[in-house]
Amino acid sequence: MPTQPLSVLACLLALLAAPRVAVPAPATAPAPTPTYGSSLGLGQNAARPPPDLAALVPQVDIRGRPMLGDPAAPVTIVEFIDYECPFCQGYAQDTWPKLKANYVETGKLRYVVLDFPLGKHERARPAAIAAACAGEQGRYWEMHEALLAAGGQLLDTELEAQARRLGLDAARFASCRADGRHQARLDADIAAARAVGARGTPSFLVGASAGDVARGRLLQGDEDYAAFEKLLARYLGTPAQ
Numbered sequence: 322m323p324t325q326p327l328s329v330l331a332c333l334l335a336l337l338a339a340p341r342v343a344v345p346a347p348a349t350a351p352a353p354t355p356t357y358g359s360s361l362g363l364g365q366n367a368a369r370p371p372p373d374l375a376a377l378v379p380q381v382d383i384r385g386r387p388m389l390g391d392p393a394a395p396v397t398i399v400e401f402i403d404y405e406c407p408f409c410q411g412y413a414q415d416t417w418p419k420l421k422a423n424y425v426e427t428g429k430l431r432y433v434v435l436d437f438p439l440g441k442h443e444r445a446r447p448a449a450i451a452a453a454c455a456g457e458q459g460r461y462w463e464m465h466e467a468l469l470a471a472g473g474q475l476l477d478t479e480l481e482a483q484a485r486r487l488g489l490d491a492a493r494f495a496s497c498r499a500d501g502r503h504q505a506r507l508d509a510d511i512a513a514a515r516a517v518g519a520r521g522t523p524s525f526l527v528g529a530s531a532g533d534v535a536r537g538r539l540l541q542g543d544e545d546y547a548a549f550e551k552l553l554a555r556y557l558g559t560p561a562q
Contacts, residue, residue: 380537396431397530400434
């Protein structure tokens with residue numbers, strides 16, 4: 322009997338009985354991790370998360386600051402003011418009366434003032450303190466308007482004369498101005514103005530009301546009434562008056 326076929330058969334059986342060895346799959350490169358902004362053509366920036374857009378909008382805490390108008394008004398304007406600034410005085414004379422009549426007194430706008438005395442105006446800070454001290458006697462807005470109408474005449478004698486004209490208690494007014502209790506609040510106003518990007522006066526933060534926080538668009542310069550009217554119409558969804 323020939324032995325060759327049996328040898329071949331034995332080899333085949335041995336191969337079939339041998340344990341199978343797994344063959345590794347061809348190595349492939351891992352899928353790239355998507356990077357923020359890559360789909361928008363913004364470049365590679367995997368380390369930075371998407372920005373908080375609300376945090377990028379200028380905003381300021383307005384608690385305890387002087388306010389006119391309905392607290393529930395849909396739009397808020399914050400004015401950063403320097404009483405010695407001629408542009409603030411011009412705005413107070415030409416633009417503010419129209420804003421007050423058409424928007425504040427009609428319940429559409431709440432108006433807030435923060436002090437931003439510039440370093441070049443030596444009497445702006447004492448004037449801001451005088452307004453705050455008048456506010457302790459319920460006459461902030463009257464003093465505010467008087468100081469702006471004074472045309473930069475803000476020496477101590479003028480501040481005392483304004484207090485007398487408003488019927489303030491002279492001793493209380495003098496004590497308030499001397500003891501420095503409004504200095505910290507004034508410094509906080511200055512810091513808030515700088516934080517939102519204000520560089521001069523008058524500057525205005527205009528936006529939809531949001532409780533004790535005002536946020537929105539920063540306007541810088543002596544804006545005329547038409548500019549405010551156009552911007553407020555956008556927030557209120559109404560045609561300009």
